[in-house]
Amino acid sequence: xxxxxxxxxxxxxxxxxxxxxxxxxxxxxxxxxxxxxxxxxxxxxxxxxxxxxxxxxxxxxxxxxxxxxxxxxxxxxxxxxxxxxxxxxxxxxxxxxxxxxxxxxxxxxxxxxxxxxxxxxxxxxxxxxxxxxxxxxxxxxxxxxxxxxxxxxxxxxxxxxxxxxxxxxxxxxxxxxxxxxxxxxxx
Amino acid sequence: xxxxxxxxxxxxxxxxxxxxxxxxxxxxxxxxxxxxxxxxxxxxxxxxxxxxxxxxxxxxxxxxxxxxxxxxxxxxxxxxxxxxxxxxxxxxxxxxxxxxxxxxxxxxxxxxxxxxxxxxxxxxxxxxxxxxxxxxxxxxxxxxxxxxxxxxxxxxxxxxxxxxxxxxxxxxxxxxxxxxxxxxxxx
DNA sequence: GAAGGCATGTAATGAGTTACATGATTAT
DNA sequence: ATAATCATGTAACTCATTACATGCCTTC
Numbered sequence: 263x264x265x266x267x268x269x270x271x272x273x274x275x276x277x278x279x280x281x282x283x284x285x286x287x288x289x290x291x292x293x294x295x296x297x298x299x300x301x302x303x304x305x306x307x308x309x310x311x312x313x314x315x316x317x318x319x320x321x322x323x324x325x326x327x328x329x330x331x332x333x334x335x336x337x338x339x340x341x342x343x344x345x346x347x348x349x350x351x352x353x354x355x356x357x358x359x360x361x362x363x364x365x366x367x368x369x370x371x372x373x374x375x376x377x378x379x380x381x382x383x384x385x386x387x388x389x390x391x392x393x394x395x396x397x398x399x400x401x402x403x404x405x406x407x408x409x410x411x412x413x414x415x416x417x418x419x420x421x422x423x424x425x426x427x428x429x430x431x432x433x434x435x436x437x438x439x440x441x442x443x444x445x446x447x448x449x
Numbered sequence: 450x451x452x453x454x455x456x457x458x459x460x461x462x463x464x465x466x467x468x469x470x471x472x473x474x475x476x477x478x479x480x481x482x483x484x485x486x487x488x489x490x491x492x493x494x495x496x497x498x499x500x501x502x503x504x505x506x507x508x509x510x511x512x513x514x515x516x517x518x519x520x521x522x523x524x525x526x527x528x529x530x531x532x533x534x535x536x537x538x539x540x541x542x543x544x545x546x547x548x549x550x551x552x553x554x555x556x557x558x559x560x561x562x563x564x565x566x567x568x569x570x571x572x573x574x575x576x577x578x579x580x581x582x583x584x585x586x587x588x589x590x591x592x593x594x595x596x597x598x599x600x601x602x603x604x605x606x607x608x609x610x611x612x613x614x615x616x617x618x619x620x621x622x623x624x625x626x627x628x629x630x631x632x633x634x635x636x
Numbered sequence: 637g638a639a640g641g642c643a644t645g646t647a648a649t650g651a652g653t654t655a656c657a658t659g660a661t662t663a664t
Numbered sequence: 665a666t667a668a669t670c671a672t673g674t675a676a677c678t679c680a681t682t683a684c685a686t687g688c689c690t691t692c
């Protein structure tokens with residue numbers, strides 16, 4: 263009979279959401295709303311989390327004994343979470359473990375392209391335009407963001423943005439090229 | 450009281466999994482195992498599905514009235530699914546609708562990089578090496594795949610692979626550059 | 637004819653999404 | 665003081681993941 267939850271009783275296998283929360287709490291205590299805000303303008307850009315996930319996950323981490331919770335007296339009785347030593351350990355362990363998982367790219371545009379033989383030419387054209395625009399917009403927005411935070415931000419976080427920019431530019435270019443081909447055929 | 454399921458009773462909002470299955474069934478009837486195989490060497494490369502999903506989803510589509518099911522007499526009583534006109538319609542509708550959803554890139558390597566200030570230098574080095582290798586391997590494998598199927602494959606599917614290759618090369622390069630920087634600092 | 641792997645499926649659990657609900661704060 | 669928006673949370677539902685179970689087919 264496995265012992266689930268309670269301090270010291272960790273059994274659950276942590277997932278990406280867990281590490282996002284632990285990672286954020288590692289630099290300062292936070293409420294779920296804080297987490298939500300912080301996620302929104304960092305990793306949320308490419309890996310979205312519903313806000314309810316950032317309410318659920320810290321609660322699970324408390325049950326796992328990795329995070330502590332303190333409830334505000336009176337008022338809204340907000341809950342603030344703080345990482346525990348066991349939480350830091352778990353995080354270290356994760357950071358020092360090999361990273362073999364395959365990257366998942368969930369792109370509905372790509373899916374539609376894959377099935378484009380079932381679509382009308384006009385649909386395809388629209389798809390290419392939409393996707394080109396949206397990846398361009400994102401690349402631009404990352405670039406701007408990087409300028410803004412370049413001076414004070416953590417260097418690794420800057421690197422993360424850099425990868426984001428490269429990725430978005432690459433995809434933008436793909437759609438641009440594809441669009442050119444399409445327009446060549448039926449001008 | 451909403452009417453769920455049953456032919457003509459579609460209410461459920463279809464998701465990506467639904468369209469993957471519909472898209473595959475659009476070219477030929479298939480069993481769940483067929484779907485699994487086909488996914489495995491196409492879109493499964495970047496968007497993984499557990500095999501049980503490919504057992505569950507067709508069943509849901511049957512309830513939605515978009516797909517029909519026929520059970521083999523005797524033997525294993527295998528179930529073969531076939532797309533119905535309503536299913537084709539749903540697919541068309543999807544293909545011709547705008548694609549505004551943000552692409553999600555779920556990359557644990559990227560996450561670790563983001564939190565690298567909490568890691569040891571050795572961990573970071575390992576991360577960069579791992580990720581560089583694995584993206585390179587994947588880019589190579591896509592490239593090979595493309596050669597193999599170039600002659601007979603659907604042109605749009607080839608385009609999909611091309612995007613895959615570009616993406617993987619781009620990320621490979623990122624990690625290579627990053628690795629070079631790291632090794633420069635502590636040779 | 638036994639072993640190992642491919643094929644086929646279900647059950648249990650855990651996670652993610654959507655919708656709802658309402659308390660605070662700010663702006664007008 | 666009302667409206668609008670931000671902050672905070674829960675409930676219900678859908679979906680995904682993992683584990684289990686076992687049938688069938690090939691090969692030795």
